[in-house]
Amino acid sequence: MDLSNYIRTINDFPKPGIVFKDITPLLNSPEATSACLEQLLELLGDRKIDKVVGIESRGFFFATLLAHKLQAGFIPIRKPGKLPHKIIRRSYALEYGDDHIEMHEDAIEKGDLILLHDDVLATGGTAKAACELIEHLGGVIVQCNFLMELEFLNGRDKIAGYDVQSVLKF
Ligand SMILES: O=P(O)(O)OC[C@H]1O[C@H](OP(=O)(O)OP(=O)(O)O)[C@H](O)[C@@H]1O
Numbered sequence: 273m274d275l276s277n278y279i280r281t282i283n284d285f286p287k288p289g290i291v292f293k294d295i296t297p298l299l300n301s302p303e304a305t306s307a308c309l310e311q312l313l314e315l316l317g318d319r320k321i322d323k324v325v326g327i328e329s330r331g332f333f334f335a336t337l338l339a340h341k342l343q344a345g346f347i348p349i350r351k352p353g354k355l356p357h358k359i360i361r362r363s364y365a366l367e368y369g370d371d372h373i374e375m376h377e378d379a380i381e382k383g384d385l386i387l388l389h390d391d392v393l394a395t396g397g398t399a400k401a402a403c404e405l406i407e408h409l410g411g412v413i414v415q416c417n418f419l420m421e422l423e424f425l426n427g428r429d430k431i432a433g434y435d436v437q438s439v440l441k442f
């Protein structure tokens with residue numbers, strides 16, 4: 273199954289000049305969702321994972337499915353002001369703005385083997401900030417995986433040194 277057929281391209285969203293890759297057609301197809309989940313699991317291979325970290329909000333869709341399949345815990349990284357307990361925070365630059373992300377400070381135990389997942393690797397700012405949060409808490413990042421990578425934005429340069437994998441490349 274060619275999963276790129278389930279990604280819709282929207283020009284000038286959310287700002288002029290941005291070519292937005294919309295994953296909702298993929299999520300709307302149980303067959304494509306299953307195939308995508310299997311491909312993400314294949315990218316990981318048989319490495320042990322204790323916790324899957326997903327980035328709000330589009331990263332949550334497959335991060336929870338991955339955590340369930342791997343029988344690992346799921347940890348949300350959230351936008352500011354959403355997590356109720358004590359948090360740590362990092363700021364980052366997006367393709368279309370600036371933002372902060374936060375994680376509960378007790379979400380990770382030192383030495384936990386972590387799979388970081390998000391839907392899109394664009395400039396890599398979000399993923400880099402997420403890696404910093406995970407490592408600050410003592411997590412060991414086994415892989416960073418993505419549904420898709422926008423190669424022309426060179427996001428993987430920002431997270432060089434990690435195992436970075438994506439199902440689709442644009
Ligand atoms: O590699 P980067 O340039 O950092 O961009 C990638 C991030 O941008 C998108 O999130 P967005 O902030 O649009 O939020 P959403 O998932 O809530 O839609 C996407 O889901 C990634 O998290």
Ligand SMILES: Nc1ncnc2[nH]cnc12
Pocket residue numbers: 290291292293294367392394395422
């Ligand atoms: N061009 C893009 N399409 C979809 N999600 C994104 N996140 C950052 N850049 C994006």
